Amino acid sequence: MKTRLPVILLAGMLLIGCSNSGPEGTEESQPGQVQPDEGGSEEQETAAQPVEAESLAENLRIPWSINKINDLFYISERLGSIIRVEDGQQTRQEVSLEKPLADAAEAGLLGFVLVPGETDRAFAYYTYQDNGQFNRIVELELTGDVWKETRLILDKIPSGNVHHGGRLRIGPDGKLYATAGDAAVPENAQDLNSLGGKILRLNLDGSVPADNPFENSYVYSYGHRNPQGLAWDEDGTMYASEHGPSAHDEINVIEPGNNYGWPEITGDEKKEGMVTPLFQSGEDTWAPSGMAVHEGKLYVAALRGNAVREFDPATKETRAAVTGFGRIRDVWIEGHDLYFVSNNTDGRGNPAGDDDKLYRIKLK
Numbered sequence: 049m050k051t052r053l054p055v056i057l058l059a060g061m062l063l064i065g066c067s068n069s070g071p072e073g074t075e076e077s078q079p080g081q082v083q084p085d086e087g088g089s090e091e092q093e094t095a096a097q098p099v100e101a102e103s104l105a106e107n108l109r110i111p112w113s114i115n116k117i118n119d120l121f122y123i124s125e126r127l128g129s130i131i132r133v134e135d136g137q138q139t140r141q142e143v144s145l146e147k148p149l150a151d152a153a154e155a156g157l158l159g160f161v162l163v164p165g166e167t168d169r170a171f172a173y174y175t176y177q178d179n180g181q182f183n184r185i186v187e188l189e190l191t192g193d194v195w196k197e198t199r200l201i202l203d204k205i206p207s208g209n210v211h212h213g214g215r216l217r218i219g220p221d222g223k224l225y226a227t228a229g230d231a232a233v234p235e236n237a238q239d240l241n242s243l244g245g246k247i248l249r250l251n252l253d254g255s256v257p258a259d260n261p262f263e264n265s266y267v268y269s270y271g272h273r274n275p276q277g278l279a280w281d282e283d284g285t286m287y288a289s290e291h292g293p294s295a296h297d298e299i300n301v302i303e304p305g306n307n308y309g310w311p312e313i314t315g316d317e318k319k320e321g322m323v324t325p326l327f328q329s330g331e332d333t334w335a336p337s338g339m340a341v342h343e344g345k346l347y348v349a350a351l352r353g354n355a356v357r358e359f360d361p362a363t364k365e366t367r368a369a370v371t372g373f374g375r376i377r378d379v380w381i382e383g384h385d386l387y388f389v390s391n392n393t394d395g396r397g398n399p400a401g402d403d404d405k406l407y408r409i410k411l412k
Contacts, residue, residue, distance in 0.1 A: 101370075104387075105131060105138045105406040111389040112214070113160045113338070114380040114406070117167055123389060123406060124172070126156030130195055133406060143188065144196040147176035150207065155181075158214030159226065163187075163252070171201065171224060171252075173214045181207045185216070185226055185250070201254040202266065206231035206244035211274040211291075215338065220280050223257055224250045225268070227275040227288065234311035237271050245272045245310060247288060247302060261305030271308035271322060277339030277348060278302075287361070289336035289348050290325075297334040298325040299346065299359060327364055338378030342386070342411055349376040349388060351396070356388055370409065374398065384411045 110126040121133040128149050130141040149156050155175035163169040168190040175183050183205035188195040201224075205213075211229030219225050230236045230245035237245025240262060249268035251257050256266055269288075277289030286302040296315040300308055300323065309322035318324050335352035346359040347369065356370040356379055370376075370388065377391035387408050392399040 100409070101373075102408045103405050104136075104408055105133045106402040106404075108389065108393070108404040108406065110156070110394045111391065111404050111406070112156075112158050112377055113216070114378045114387055114389055115160060115162050115170070116380055116382060116387065117162060120167060121387075121406065122160065122162065122170070124157050124160035126158065126394070128157045128174075130160065131406075132193075139193060141190070141193045141195055143172070144194055145174060145176070145186070146197045146200075147174075147178050147184070150175040150177045150181050152181060152207070152209055154210050154212055155207070158183075158212065159185075159216030161216040161218055161224075164218055164222070170195070171216055172197075173216050173226060175207050175212050175214075183207050183212055183214070183228065185224075185254075199254075202226075202243075202248070202250060204243070205248075206233065206236055206242060208232040213272075213275055215276050215278050217278040219249075219286070220284055222252070224252055225278055226250070227272070227278060229274040230272070230310065234273070237273065237310045238307070238312065240265065240267060240270060243267070246270050247272060247275060247278070249304075268304055269302050269306050269308060271306075271310050271312070273310040276337045279339040279341045279346060281341045281344060281361075285361075287326075287339065287341075287346060289334075289339050291335055292328065292333075295329060295331050295333045297329040297332075297336050299327040299336070299348070299361075300325050301361075326361060327359065327366070337376070337391075338380075340379045340381040340386075342381045342384075347379050347381060347386060349379045351375045351377065351391060356386070373405075373407065374403075381411070385409075386411050 111123045113124040115122040123131040132139045157174045159173035170188045184203045185201040186197045187199040189198045205228050208231035211232045213227035213229035215227040217225050226248040228246045236242045246267050247269045248266040274291040275288045279287050288300050290298040307322045313319045315328050333352045334350040337349040339348045348357045355368040358369040359366045373390045375391040375397045380387040390404045392403045
């Protein structure tokens, strides 16, 4: 049943001020691992304006990715299922995978994106264990209420105890993009022979696009630590959000072949041949995840930041646009509607009895 709840949509541009950062690699945790709450925003908010938030689905189990087509939502859950939401009804659908899901921290069924124009075929990104631990991208087909892995797209993406990446998006060019973390091995990010610490670009059949920047390589950009958000603006500019090493979280403009510096540079540091981020959070921690664009501004899900943050690429100003729901994993914008999923059941939040939820608010 849909419910309407008060939420604070914060007016006025504010400087970031999220909770203090913790040790490297602690942005997230293993399912079921209870840890202290990482805390909410410490901002001194002014001119707050209450608006209405609508709960569209509840009792989600570590939701990770939102997909929407018409009035139908599909939400991936890290424990290995898909939530279907339509007309106020939600159904948990089984996902039948060829490999067993890994139970490492931050791992599981992560990215999920529908094949363009279809509601019963999708691409998924998951972490698995089979003579080692890796990430893979596969195609799924829906039969009844079961999504079955039917085709391998890309395998052996590095995986470790943390930093799996996992975001999948179809770009405006019709290609499949994937974020891959460094698997907690920083040198992976600078190694063009490794898929770790990269943003990858694939044809939908799994082949390497002929116009990728490196010959016969899926690598589109490199030097990333743990990128988890991808979005394109109306002009086709590509952005990515990335977890920094104990704060210094990033928003980058992504261009083919660029080296974004990890682990050689962080924050505003510069080095020849490497790209300094468009924005970095300084000593504050967002732990940014999913991202979307609306009227030229980026809306970024923040886990440790406990907010949906709005960022203006032109002015580099940012504010907490939505707070009060704890950890936020992913966002989706359609028209003037902002959808987001909380992530309080991932072991790092304080879940309510009916968490996690899919919410909708109206953007002004």
